[in-house]
Amino acid sequence: MSTESHSTPAKNPLREVLAIAAPTVATMTSYTLMTFVDKWLVSQIGPEPVYVGAQGNGGLAAWVPISIAQGTLTIINTYVSQNLGAGRPERGPAYAWNGVWIATAWWLFILVPYSFLLPSIFRLAGMDAEQARLGAVYGQILLWGSCLTMATRCLSQFFYGMHRAGVVLAAGIAANVVNLALSYVLVFGVLGFPKLGVAGSAIGTVFATLIELAIPIAVFLGREFNSKYGTRRQWRLSVSHWRDLLRLGWPGGVMFGNEMVCWGIFMVYLVSHFGRVHATAGWIAHQYMSLSFMPAVGLSMACTALVGKYQGMGRPDLAAHRAWLCVRAAVVYMGLCGLAFIVFRRQLVGVFIPAEADPATVATLVRLGSAFLIATAAFQLFDAGAMTISGALRGAGDTVAPGVATIFMSWTIIVGGGFALVWLAPGLESLGPWIAAAVYIFALCVFLLVRFLGGKWRSIKIVKDETALDTVEATQAGAAATDGVV
Secondary structure (H helix, E strand, C coil): CCCCCCCCCCCCHHHHHHHHHHHHHHHHHHHHHHHHHHHHHHHCCCCCCCHHHHHHHHHHHHHHHHHHHHHHHCHHHHHHHHHHHCCCHHHHHHHHHHHHHHHHHHHHHHHHHHHCCHHHHHHHHCCCHHHHHHHHHHHHHHHHCHHHHHHHHHHHHHHHHCCCHHHHHHHHHHHHHHHHHHHHHHHHCCCCCCCCCHHHHHHHHHHHHHHHHHHHHHHHCCHHHHHHHCCCCCCCCCHHHHHHHHHHHHHHHHHHHHHHHHHHHHHHHHHHHHCHHHHHHHHHHHHHHHHHHHHHHHHHHHHHHHHHHHHHCCCHHHHHHHHHHHHHHHHHHHHHHHHHHHHCHHHHHHCCCCCCCCHHHHHHHHHHHHHHHHHHHHCHHHHHHHHHHHHHHHHHCCCHHHHHHHHHHHHHHHHHHHHHHHHHCHHHCCHHHHHHHHHHHHHHHHHHHHHHHHCHHHHCCCCCCHHHHHHHHHHHHHHCCCCCCC
16 A cells, blocks of 8 residues: 555646546446446347346336435545545544445345335336336345445445545456356356346346455455554444434435436336337447446546545645546546447447347337437536536535435426427437436536536535544544454
């Protein structure tokens, strides 16, 4: 581990941004590749256009409640990075531990009971019966394993905040390798394993997540981190840390969860109710949107860590500078993705269409998927800006206004606008909701940009008073004296 001080400004801003952004972006890309591989595997199960849509609907239905917890717990990055910038990195592990306890409670009391409701939810959505059945099975498996997913993300946010994103990257790469091998075996039933189809890809993902969790746990609890930051002795549940995480984290949780609900209505009803071919084409376009979007999420997380560090140092000028570097990088990347979506739209859709598919079905999938990709390309630059600026505001502790704005705009534009276009312009079919989605991304980007330029975030201070915190830490250290530092 490097012994350089993290409480002084870096001499080379671009190198500093790349040092944390590169592994963070690569990690987010690896997550997207995992879902990309899973979707491609299930697309090869058979010629019927049912499997990709089932996996997409099941995954989204599972992700909605998971995202509420994970959106809340991204604030771990903010607390860890701001304390790092303030020269008190030993305060960070308590936030990671208490994030894990919050996630465990959410899994036990919310996610497990919810999993048993999925079949009824899909039936009420009125989607294709076979897609509903397969989607419910896929979503239930992901929910049952989501305790591992959320614990992994808690530790990931800790390492992002500590500017040690390479640990998360190594875990992500290992998880992708395991997921590819295991999902292939379980989806198609090779090497003597049963052929589980769509369910097999979910099981492979859960086991891959277990590997993804094991690596950061080993580093977090290892001799080096424990001796420097006391990671083993801070495991106890702390009401004050729960209060901190929930006080600033709830807008992110509501924002993520609400947005996923709206996207769920968008994909599961507004698009899928036109039929299984529309659902499949929609999920193909959504997969490419994620391939563009997730690296921007990585840049957003890097932006949170960088802004948090400089806010903790009392240097909002440097925080703003690093934020704009991240915005420029995201705009370049997602702009190139948007260009590719337009130029290669037919070829990109064709990747997920099995060779033995009916020619008429192929033609419809290509037509619809191509139109969806053009709509997706239209909002790439605005999505880049919205994601990174949101991460900058989160790093500063400005979470409430962006959360409220996201809730309002997603319901009025994605859902309200989507229904309006389906009703007022039925000739557009499932393309209408995609147009509404593009309008939403544009409006959200404009709001967040105005919020950031307004500068209120510069005066926010979340790092606690040292004297008061030292008293708390001394009490905790005394209570944990028997744990020792190995």
